[in-house]
Amino acid sequence: MAQKDLFELEICIESKSEYMDFDEPDYSEMTCRCALHEGVQIEIEEKPTTMGQLVKIIIAMQKFKTHHKVQSTMFTEHEVFNIFMDSVVEESVANVVCCDASKTYNKQDNVMECTVCDKLQKSLVKSTIAPVLQAVTLKGGNLHRRVLFHLSSYTPPRCSDLRGQPVCLGIAKSKLYLSCTNVSGTPTLSIEEINDKDTLKTISANNDMDRVLFLRRGTGNSVNTFESVKYPGWFISTSQADHECVDMCVENDASRLKVFTLYDKTVVFDN
Template sequence: LPCFHLWFICSSHPHSMRKVANIVIGVLEGSRDDDLSPVLHTETVVMRLSCDSPVTYSKQDKELQCTVCDNLQKRLVHSEGDPYLLAVTLKGGNQSQSVRMNLSTYASPSCNSTKGQPVCLGIAKSNLYLSCTESDSGSPHLSLEVKELKMIRGEDGLKRFLFLRSVKGGSVNTFESARFPGWFISTATEDYQPVEMCAEADTSRQRVFTLLTINIK
């Protein structure tokens, strides 16, 4: 009787980052003249292990406390009771009105995209966090929600609080919605306008930010 052996060789697909499993099937069988020298037949089967199943993001210990400034030097401010942030040009002694943000980092699943570091942005000394949800018009909308966030699972609806932080040159930051890829936290050119989401192709809004560190916990 033939003897079957299986070898599993796993590698990463260079473009999709999905795991690729190569199954090499070796068939050992005798020849017709009863020669027991094995003959090896191999076959390669490629299986894609999808990362579409729910994933878990775990909160890390390190937390950055900072104020946020857009590319036009407007600071983010918050009025108590409002479910949004405003971008305002602050001068002189008014700098203290900048809202203090806690930037919490989360461990990214191994099969997740490498577009940026998953983070949550919350107002310091509160349970208010920025979240990206779908508006009545169908486009992504940024708001503040009260929430306790530690672990985020793909199936619990909390992915709306996650943003992919990309850093260039040490000070240039962008924040892309993890739930709505291609949409970024942004500010308007004018003062006293709400901080909102914008599509990557929208050049009318500012989506580059500088984080001014206050304290690292």
């Protein structure tokens, strides 16, 4: 409180004291106003029962003036920032999403039946000599030799950064599945027989079953690539020549064909 304001309050009290009994004061008509700063006033409207209470008010105001600096109605940028942080910004709780450390893949209900051809329209057929696939140009009545695949989709693990849809490529009406395994230090495409299909419902790297998973990536059905989940960077591919085996190759291998087209597509129930 400014010294001038305190002085005005004392004069106001003294002027009223000249006309009252000190033991039984009557302040019923007293109203004192003390301007702290522009736009703010203090009004004393209550009736003290003794002069001692009024003296205590004066002492308290004097202490307030001594220990507290009266601030103007204008705030500094620092004060505005503190008000904003204290009153506007709300505390938020971040939910920590636990990533699936085991990289578990769960099979979905949808299964697509289809045939597969490479970029040169060579069909994937099963060799009559060995358990391998070949890319062959079929004509006329030989189209029945095309392998009918069942593409089963899988839900990817949480927090995964996979670049495609995980799928399993099974040969229809059989227990045969395409798998990528390490042969003499090189990822190789194989046809594997799996008798217990229940092992394919939930696949993880812990049980080594991720060898049958491939990341299908592409535009629509005409441009598809199949990258091994177990060996990232290795893709199912065919040779430029006819009747060659289907195998794996690295992404930058320009001598092999890695893009495939899906034909005869239909949704089936895979039991």
